[in-house]
Amino acid sequence: MTDAALPRPTARPLAVSNWLLSLCALIFVMVVVGGITRLTESGLSITEWKPISGAIPPITEAQWLREFELYKRIPEYQQINNGMSLADFKNIFFWEWVHRQLGRVIGLVALLPLLWFAVKKAIPRRYGWRTGSIFLLVCVQGAIGWWMVASGLTERTDVSHVRLAVHLLTALLIFGFTLWTALDLRSEGAVPRRIPTIGLWAFAALALQLLFGAYVAGLDAGYAFNSWPLMGDEIYPSAAPWLEPFFRNFVDNPITVQFIHRWWAFVVLVFAVALARRVRTLSRRHSAALHAAIGLQILLGIGTLLSGMNLHVAVAHQATAVLVVASFVAAVHRLAGARATASTLPGTRGFEDEPNFPLVPSEAEAR
Known part of the structure; x- marks a missing residue:
């Protein structure tokens, strides 16, 4: 539909x-x-x-x-x-x-x-x-x-x-x-929709990227290296200090945090493209919005680094993060609607066979 x-x-x-x-x-x-x-x-x-x-x-x-x-x-x-x-x-x-x-x-x-x-x-x-x-x-x-x-x-x-x-x-x-x-x-009918499995994975990948983006902001990690794609002359600077215990580097080490935020963006891009392909047959505007938001966000992220954390570029990067969330939510919601529609039609297969997770309790649970 x-x-x-x-x-x-x-x-x-x-x-x-x-x-x-x-x-x-x-x-x-x-x-x-x-x-x-x-x-x-x-x-x-x-x-x-x-x-x-x-x-x-x-x-x-x-x-x-x-x-x-x-x-x-x-x-x-x-x-x-x-x-x-x-x-x-x-x-x-x-x-x-x-x-x-x-x-x-x-x-x-x-x-x-x-x-x-x-x-x-x-x-x-x-x-x-x-x-x-x-x-x-x-x-x-x-x-x-x-x-x-x-x-x-x-x-x-x-x-x-x-x-x-x-x-x-x-x-x-x-x-x-x-x-x-x-x-x-x-x-x-204002019927609550359920998140399909691909939506859960996409949201999880996006949440992890947003988490590391917040760490980059809080640690001022964007100032650590202002080059791209390399950090200085290396993918990951070999002379960078390493914190102990090991797991602290993923929270407290500005260089590690910036490295993860740089490259996890492309994992999120893969999920965005997968979502866009799935939703394109249902709504071209949802697909286009998803491509535009994630593409602009990656470019702004690179621009923020290369500009030395220019205020206007960095603010645009944070603003676009909200638009990325919006485009993910809208696309997953549209897929959820297609699944709900398909499940009401006898003899259909596809979305209705995919495991899903409710955002709201069922009527039986509510009672």
Whole structure:
């Protein structure tokens, strides 16, 4: 069944889907601003967590001086930015404040329409737990953000790269889960779709690449080597230091982390091409979007290295990562729809024979 042949969803599921798509757009902006915040080293400029009162930025000179004095107490200022002017502090404060403000907006957009749709009983059966989980995940993400910032306020001059990875991957998980739910609500009868096996493998490969991308960002590993495809004159520099125990190199060694992130991208490319080939017969636009997103992302990754971590290129690289997630989710969801359609037709074989894993509990399990 082609996209054009699919029946349109009813008004209520469509309204809920539009709300979730709006939330996805805000999360995309949030990830982009988060990238700018990290690349401008602005993340530690606000040293207190005030979810409500912190929405109002400093206005008077006395308020600005108080925030600046708090910043002067942390290692980043004392060891790196000692002597920074108040004007320079205001610049980095701006990006962190915008990042947190967007978090507040996302929290409200996740909560208020949810309450409205719940009161109006507009959320289809079996979607109540999913929409509620999205709001809870947004709340948890706010706490993870502070947990990350707190790691750089006492002994370190930056945040923990592991906590940064948790923060980024949680944001992308929320984005992907929200997008999948929105697409479910737009499908025939708003029936939840199940992830086919190829989708699980593709998501796993992509998640690993995103994890190492977060490690590269948190360790500033992009500065280790600014050449491509070789790292200096070798595939992997033989003189690079090696950490003990062995497994630490895959988390804490900037050179190893950059090496893995460079080449695992092409493993993800293989999965993207496989998905694109599978989905092309169902939807050419899904296939084209997948090719475009993964191709652009690899080029931006190489460009980020060769440009010496240019701010604009690096931010574009992080923004495109969200588009890659979106294209993977959309393509896998379209394949899941084809499988669901095939399984309802007698005597068909193909997608219906492929093992699958539910995103939602079955009706029997729910009861």
